[in-house]
Amino acid sequence: xxxxxxxxxxxxxxxxxxxxxxxxxxxxxxxxxxxxxxxxxxxxxxxxxxxxxxxxxxxxxxxxxxxxxxxxxxxxxxxxxxxxxxxxxxxxxxxxxxxxxxxxxxxxxxxxxxxxxxxxxxxxxxxxxxxxxxxxxxxxxxxxxxxxxxxxxxxxxxxxxxxxxxxxxxxxxxxxxxxxxxxxxxxxxxxxxxxxxxxxxxxxxxxxxxxxxxxxxxxxxxxxxxxxxxxxxxxxxxxxxxxxxxxxxxxxxxxxxxxxxxxxxxxxxxxxxxxxxxxxxxxxxxxxxxxxxxxxxxxxxxxxxxxxxxxxxxxxxxxxxxxxxxxxxxxxxxxxxxxxxxxxxxxxxxxxxxxx
Amino acid sequence: xxxxxxxxxxxxxxxxxxxxxxxxxxxxxxxxxxxxxxxxxxxxxxxxxxxxxxxxxxxxxxxxxxxxxxxxxxxxxxxxxxxxxxxxxxxxxxxxxxxxxxxxxxxxxxxxxxxxxxxxxxxxxxxxxxxxxxxxxxxxxxxxxxxxxxxxxxxxxxxxxxxxxxxxxxxxxxxxxxxxxxxxxxxxxxxxxxxxxxxxxxxxxxxxxxxxxxxxxxxxxxxxxxxxxxxxxxxxxxxxxxxxxxxxxxxxxxxxxxxxxxxxxxxxxxxxxxxxxxxxxxxxxxxxxxxxxxxxxxxxxxxxxxxxxxxxxxxxxxxxxxxxxxxxxxxxxxxxxxxxxxxxxxxxxxxxxxxx
Ligand SMILES: CC(C)[C@H](C(=O)O)[C@@H](O)C(=O)O
Ligand SMILES: CC(C)[C@H](C(=O)O)[C@@H](O)C(=O)O
Numbered sequence: 001x002x003x004x005x006x007x008x009x010x011x012x013x014x015x016x017x018x019x020x021x022x023x024x025x026x027x028x029x030x031x032x033x034x035x036x037x038x039x040x041x042x043x044x045x046x047x048x049x050x051x052x053x054x055x056x057x058x059x060x061x062x063x064x065x066x067x068x069x070x071x072x073x074x075x076x077x078x079x080x081x082x083x084x085x086x087x088x089x090x091x092x093x094x095x096x097x098x099x100x101x102x103x104x105x106x107x108x109x110x111x112x113x114x115x116x117x118x119x120x121x122x123x124x125x126x127x128x129x130x131x132x133x134x135x136x137x138x139x140x141x142x143x144x145x146x147x148x149x150x151x152x153x154x155x156x157x158x159x160x161x162x163x164x165x166x167x168x169x170x171x172x173x174x175x176x177x178x179x180x181x182x183x184x185x186x187x188x189x190x191x192x193x194x195x196x197x198x199x200x201x202x203x204x205x206x207x208x209x210x211x212x213x214x215x216x217x218x219x220x221x222x223x224x225x226x227x228x229x230x231x232x233x234x235x236x237x238x239x240x241x242x243x244x245x246x247x248x249x250x251x252x253x254x255x256x257x258x259x260x261x262x263x264x265x266x267x268x269x270x271x272x273x274x275x276x277x278x279x280x281x282x283x284x285x286x287x288x289x290x291x292x293x294x295x296x297x298x299x300x301x302x303x304x305x306x307x308x309x310x311x312x313x314x315x316x317x318x319x320x321x322x323x324x325x326x327x328x329x330x331x332x333x334x335x336x337x338x339x340x341x342x343x344x345x346x347x348x349x350x351x352x353x354x355x356x
Numbered sequence: 357x358x359x360x361x362x363x364x365x366x367x368x369x370x371x372x373x374x375x376x377x378x379x380x381x382x383x384x385x386x387x388x389x390x391x392x393x394x395x396x397x398x399x400x401x402x403x404x405x406x407x408x409x410x411x412x413x414x415x416x417x418x419x420x421x422x423x424x425x426x427x428x429x430x431x432x433x434x435x436x437x438x439x440x441x442x443x444x445x446x447x448x449x450x451x452x453x454x455x456x457x458x459x460x461x462x463x464x465x466x467x468x469x470x471x472x473x474x475x476x477x478x479x480x481x482x483x484x485x486x487x488x489x490x491x492x493x494x495x496x497x498x499x500x501x502x503x504x505x506x507x508x509x510x511x512x513x514x515x516x517x518x519x520x521x522x523x524x525x526x527x528x529x530x531x532x533x534x535x536x537x538x539x540x541x542x543x544x545x546x547x548x549x550x551x552x553x554x555x556x557x558x559x560x561x562x563x564x565x566x567x568x569x570x571x572x573x574x575x576x577x578x579x580x581x582x583x584x585x586x587x588x589x590x591x592x593x594x595x596x597x598x599x600x601x602x603x604x605x606x607x608x609x610x611x612x613x614x615x616x617x618x619x620x621x622x623x624x625x626x627x628x629x630x631x632x633x634x635x636x637x638x639x640x641x642x643x644x645x646x647x648x649x650x651x652x653x654x655x656x657x658x659x660x661x662x663x664x665x666x667x668x669x670x671x672x673x674x675x676x677x678x679x680x681x682x683x684x685x686x687x688x689x690x691x692x693x694x695x696x697x698x699x700x701x702x703x704x705x706x707x708x709x710x711x712x
Contacts, residue, residue, distance in 0.1 A: 148552065158552070159516075161514065194497055223607035230611045250579075251583045
């Protein structure tokens, strides 16, 4: 097969980890006889510096013409003082919106080889296998107004949590579809005892649930979910929630595996292209130090092979290689532990390639 | 001293745990020569059933005339289908608003005797001593509009995250005052890379920080905070955040001690009365089973003695008694562990009283 992949390294360690994904994809292409064409675009702070905007039109065009998008990370202290519309993060939010990436899928799995790097007890996390489905193009992230205002002559500010019912419908339905192929359970997270939007969310979930008699639906309040995620993570199969709750809970879930540096994500739309990015950020503190963990990005590339190109065997080859490298004791700094071999970003990439 | 205390047991296990606090306060009163007058009011589902509203006027009057308010818990499946304004939770939100309880203080401390009930490794939680300061009368909880609406003829819904700058100011300032009496560090949690309200929040925190050269201010994004809370909880001293983020993070923090059933809270205003409640809910599943943990409520009463009545020694007497009872191995079901003596709610109350 021939596939065109838009590559947006972004800022900070984005460039370093993206390099890993590309090298691994090259190796997979050679082994399985595929041709991957990579074309590079700018996003985030790098784009602000070069073109004065966090998401130049050329980048958008590149993405729309490609079969899939790989994204590193955006952001950094250099741009923190900019107004919101000129921040690197705005580039990420805009690309999500323009490509209509309504659902972000974040799998969290237990790695027995990493059980010693998690702050949780082994018996709590052993066997965890959870898929977070986060709504990605609505809610507080995009609602208007989002601005400074006045109330009785006093300074005030407003952000808006807005959803169309249909936006809830498509992401919750997707969660049910995914649950069907897994263990058949959906936990829908909301704050229905306070928010009107959550009450609508719950109604939509109930409606959809009627069409999936084979899937169990459970509702959970977001505060309780934040607790249950740590107390008893094995209870979760597919978790579906709105944008901001999903942002918080999926980062929280990352502690289960021990490091953000391990976690890939896929953002999907109705008609493609999909976008793949690690859930970690640009980590400016370790930028250029060859210390970042490339695994989240490499596993994001594996998700791309599976979900965008239907290359199941190829995806598994990458996932197996990662597992073997971990089993062999190779560790980047974030997952280092006593008695293991600590390696740099580029050494980790080499190990994965060699194992392929 | 003579003190008038409004007691609002509410729903579910609220009644059972409130009983414990009252008995313990009686015992303290006798020992230290104080007179506590308890007067009872209805709130939540119990009030809906009796008076058709989750917060009757009599209850509000009772609270306003009292020196402090003790609240059990509200809510239950019986009232889940009610519209939002007729739900038990609305009584809680309304009392917070009417008494102007702008800050909710939730201390989380490590109990060495309970280290085996936490899902976290002992070395992660050993020595944790954190105070969460949650804004309690603003944000998404109270912003208008909060309603169903239409967009281009499609069903939609909106909630509003609204803050006056002054509302941010008073709660962040309080966090700095509290940090000064502790380890001198404030972590301000926001989502300043996305929300305009968070950008204002950050500015206000910076402003206040200038007046507290002896306190270190650190900003943390809410997704990162949800992760750090578990990964490295010892880094936190005082954490201050807006209402919804605080709701999520403080329940999450409860896993550090092993059980929600251990955690008290105080909600304070500018001119009193303050309100004290456990952070757990009404737990309808164990209602009437004499299985609830009364310690969170008892420790809330201790916070009342300290913060509302200036009775430091009396508060410590309660806290010491609780510690001794735990050290002696008594455990309610939620904190039960192998080799310890499992007791009922009333037995736990008796043990604490006897130890006083
Ligand atoms: C960088 C930021 C805008 C983004 C978000 O909040 O969605 C990030 O935290 C994520 O989860 O992808
Ligand atoms: C019962 C509910 C409305 C309440 C809240 O969300 O504030 C509770 O979760 C709490 O934290 O006190």
